[in-house]
Amino acid sequence: MLQIKDIYKTFNAGTINEKRALQGVSLHLKPGDFVTVIGGNGAGKSTLMNTVSGAYPVDEGKILIDGVDVTHLPEYKRAKFIGRVFQDPMMGTAATMQIEENMALAARRGKIRTLLPGITNKERKFYKEQLKILDLGLEDRLTAKVGLLSGGQRQALTLLMAALQKPKLLLLDEHTAALDPKTAAKVLDATQRIVDKDNLTTLMITHNMRDAIAYGNRLIMMYDGRVVVDVSGEEKKNLTVERLLNLFSEVSGSDEADDKLLLG
Amino acid sequence: MAVLLERFLNFGNSLPGVLSQGLIWGIMAIGLYITYKILELSDLTVDGSFCTGGAVCIVMMAMGQPTWLAMVCAFLAGMVAGSITGFLHTVCKIPAILSGILTQLGLWTINMFIMGLKQGELISTLTIPARNSKPLVSAMFLTKALDGSKPLYLYPPLTMGVATVLIIAVLYWFFGTERGCSIRATGANEHMARAQGINTGVNKMIGLMLANGLVALSGSLFAQYNGNAEINMGRGAIVIGLAAIIIGDVLFSKLFKNFALKLLAVSIGAIIYYVVIQAVLTLLKVDSQYLKLMSAAIVAIFLTVPNFSGKHPKKHKKQEVPACSK
Numbered sequence: 379m380l381q382i383k384d385i386y387k388t389f390n391a392g393t394i395n396e397k398r399a400l401q402g403v404s405l406h407l408k409p410g411d412f413v414t415v416i417g418g419n420g421a422g423k424s425t426l427m428n429t430v431s432g433a434y435p436v437d438e439g440k441i442l443i444d445g446v447d448v449t450h451l452p453e454y455k456r457a458k459f460i461g462r463v464f465q466d467p468m469m470g471t472a473a474t475m476q477i478e479e480n481m482a483l484a485a486r487r488g489k490i491r492t493l494l495p496g497i498t499n500k501e502r503k504f505y506k507e508q509l510k511i512l513d514l515g516l517e518d519r520l521t522a523k524v525g526l527l528s529g530g531q532r533q534a535l536t537l538l539m540a541a542l543q544k545p546k547l548l549l550l551d552e553h554t555a556a557l558d559p560k561t562a563a564k565v566l567d568a569t570q571r572i573v574d575k576d577n578l579t580t581l582m583i584t585h586n587m588r589d590a591i592a593y594g595n596r597l598i599m600m601y602d603g604r605v606v607v608d609v610s611g612e613e614k615k616n617l618t619v620e621r622l623l624n625l626f627s628e629v630s631g632s633d634e635a636d637d638k639l640l641l642g
Numbered sequence: 643m644a645v646l647l648e649r650f651l652n653f654g655n656s657l658p659g660v661l662s663q664g665l666i667w668g669i670m671a672i673g674l675y676i677t678y679k680i681l682e683l684s685d686l687t688v689d690g691s692f693c694t695g696g697a698v699c700i701v702m703m704a705m706g707q708p709t710w711l712a713m714v715c716a717f718l719a720g721m722v723a724g725s726i727t728g729f730l731h732t733v734c735k736i737p738a739i740l741s742g743i744l745t746q747l748g749l750w751t752i753n754m755f756i757m758g759l760k761q762g763e764l765i766s767t768l769t770i771p772a773r774n775s776k777p778l779v780s781a782m783f784l785t786k787a788l789d790g791s792k793p794l795y796l797y798p799p800l801t802m803g804v805a806t807v808l809i810i811a812v813l814y815w816f817f818g819t820e821r822g823c824s825i826r827a828t829g830a831n832e833h834m835a836r837a838q839g840i841n842t843g844v845n846k847m848i849g850l851m852l853a854n855g856l857v858a859l860s861g862s863l864f865a866q867y868n869g870n871a872e873i874n875m876g877r878g879a880i881v882i883g884l885a886a887i888i889i890g891d892v893l894f895s896k897l898f899k900n901f902a903l904k905l906l907a908v909s910i911g912a913i914i915y916y917v918v919i920q921a922v923l924t925l926l927k928v929d930s931q932y933l934k935l936m937s938a939a940i941v942a943i944f945l946t947v948p949n950f951s952g953k954h955p956k957k958h959k960k961q962e963v964p965a966c967s968k
């Protein structure tokens with residue numbers, strides 16, 4: 379479903395601030411794969427996602443979604459294939475617009491915006507049903523401005539919006555990191571349900587190793603712009619935090635207990 | 643005492659005219675609302691495109707074209723002006739403010755060129771020919787429509803009131819369409835808009851074109867009302883527009899939640915602004931040369947107060963991070 383072929387990305391090339399964020403990353407996701415991504419700060423996780431979404435162009439390499447080469451497609455065109463939830467709960471929704479308006483915008487992802495009504499009554503009913511999945515009581519607040527919602531509610535809504543128009547790829551960049559533990563658990567729970575419902579191909583970055591182990595059928599670890607660990611199947615199921623830390627020490631060549639900090 | 647009474651009478655007599663002009667400027671302010679409030683862009687093109695509208699309209703009337711066609715062309719010319727700013731901003735990636743200033747500066751020459759089309763030279767004032775021209779609004783109609791020498795529907799406050807309602811209705815419809823909603827999303831959160839597959843560059847372009855089209859339409863009405871187009875007619879338009887938006891917002895934001903009513907608030911804001919200015923001019927007998935300084939001061943105060951009163955929620959800071967997730 380997603381093919382990343384040997385991509386490179388360097389920021390501020392040729393200056394003293396040069397940063398090689400991605401140094402030859404290749405990754406193939408099969409349809410229905412739910413991959414969790416871990417790695418220390420600055421490992422290149424977000425950069426990887428931003429190159430897939432088209433927020434940054436790559437320097438080298440290719441990105442294919444469902445066989446379509448999207449490497450040179452602008453962000454807004456790639457959005458047709460991709461649903462996204464950001465770390466910052468403010469980023470995924472339009473605060474000054476209503477819940478139903480936000481959903482209507484998401485339902486038209488990848489379609490030409492015409493002069494037909496921006497939202498119809500039939501849609502409203504559908505959105506109400508969809509919001510019930512979240513179990514946050516939002517189904518009774520369709521016309522509330524999104525700016526009035528809490529961070530967790532906004533994140534859950536963004537998630538729902540990302541899946542509304544079934545994406546070929548769901549990208550989640552630490553989408554629970556800004557939430558308190560209880561809310562984070564709720565949003566993760568909703569994530570699982572939404573992914574399961576349509577069997578979405580998903581890439582989820584997290585700093586929480588327990589979550590990375592508990593969710594998905596495959597786990598990759600990034601270090602210094604590369605994918606250094608890639609486990610799936612039975613091995614993934616039997617992973618423990620300890621085993622993961624050991625793996626990290628092996629690849630990073632350090633045996634410091636600080637690795638825990640690096641991975642969060 | 644008699645002097646004061648006379649001043650009050652003068653003020654009262656001037657009100658229908660003030661109302662008409664307030665409504666005309668209100669249309670300009672509604673255009674500005676699209677860029678300033680909906681797209682959150684500071685567009686300084688308006689000082690120039692306002693005059694472009696007046697120039698195109700009057701020159702076409704002077705060439706014997708029907709008024710409606712002159713106004714349609716004025717609207718289109720404003721859209722072209724907006725598209726230039728849009729091009730500089732979205733394609734050349736020049737900051738919006740600077741793009742607007744550049745267009746505005748260039749329009750100075752263009753506007754003189756348009757006004758001088760008939761003579762083939764640059765001119766800075768163009769008067770509507772008295773004969774054969776049928777303006778939609780004119781200061782002269784204030785009395786003529788009432789004494790019966792012109793039909794009543796040409797009474798300027800009435801004409802402009804109807805025009806304002808029509809424009810608000812069309813905009814209300816447009817911003818409820820798929821395209822209109824996506825333009826609102828572009829202004830509200832560009833990251834979100836792009837993530838939802840919205841071409842934000844095109845939407846900004848559409849917004850700038852629509853806004854400047856309305857500004858030019860307003861300019862064409864203003865020129866008809868005064869009987870001439872003049873190169874300086876748009877100077878300070880942006881300040882008047884902002885004043886109208888802010889006055890409308892401060893007075894009606896609690897009351898008006900609906901989009902159409904918010905646009906109406908802008909128009910009322912423009913009227914109030916004009917009434918206040920007129921009151922200062924006629925009641926206090928302030929020299930009109932002081933007007934620009936006063937306007938600037940009033941708008942500065944209105945822009946300042948909401949930031950400190952705490953009543954008005956502060957606008958959320960715009961995200962400057964280029965990355966979409968960090």
Ligand SMILES: Nc1ncnc2c1ncn2[C@@H]1O[C@H](COP(=O)(O)OP(=O)(O)OP(=O)(O)O)[C@@H](O)[C@H]1O
Nearest residue numbers: 389397399417418419420421422423424425426965
């Ligand atoms: N827009 C940018 N300009 C310059 N450098 C950047 C930019 N975005 C990321 N970088 C750099 O690229 C490297 C990888 O960053 P990235 O955001 O991908 O890390 P990450 O794995 O997501 O880390 P974190 O866990 O902190 O989110 C970092 O050194 C970062 O400073």
Ligand SMILES: [Mg+2]
Nearest residue numbers: 423424967968
């Ligand atoms: Mg990151």
